[in-house]
Amino acid sequence: MGILAGLNRNSAVDYICMAIAIIGVSVPAIVMGPILIYLVAVELRWLPPSGWGTVEQAILPVIVLGSGSMALLARLTRASLLQVLREDYITTARAKGLANRVVVGLHALKNALIPVVTVLGPLFAALVTGTFVTEVIFGIPGMGRYFVTSITNRDYPVIMGTILLYAVFLVLANVIVDITYAWLDPRIRFT
DSSP states (O other): OHHHHHHTTTSHHHHHHHHHHHHHHHSOHHHHHHHHIIIIIIISOOSOSSOSSSHHHHHHHHHHHHHHHHHHHHHHHHHHHHHHHTSHHHHHHHHTTOOHHHIIIIIIHHHHHHHHHHHHHHHHHHHHHOOHHHHHHHTOOOHHHHHHHHHHTTOHHHHHHHHHHHHHHHHHHHHHHHHHHHHHOTTOOOO
């Protein structure tokens, strides 16, 4: 959505994509979860309202968890792509007669994705470990509920283990982000 909005600036596509992104950023999981359960599971009966183990039971929690991250990444991608499309080397590439898909795909998108990839590392770690509200709403037995229960019970080894696991996810995600930097921008080298 961010790429579509960036390429079609100030058009209906841009406004629709950014409206969806604003809704995704603005509506928290504690509100979106019950609304989706009521509309999709109770009224329309398309999906089960809770539980875990099948693909159908995972669809609603995935939508709730992914909507905020998707909206943030779409807005960041649009802003970064608009900034890169104004650069001189993009104008030069277009003046040379390169096709628009080549200019956007090879030149603009690689440079526009650097800030997006930077955000992906911590966002992935937070998404993996910070799912308590979604677990409670959809009745999923998960690590978030276990972590909050351990805090209320003062179970310090579990608290430390969960924080350590979060730190491991954060470090691994940032290593993957650093490796992706070298692929996106060949000028970046690791010594």
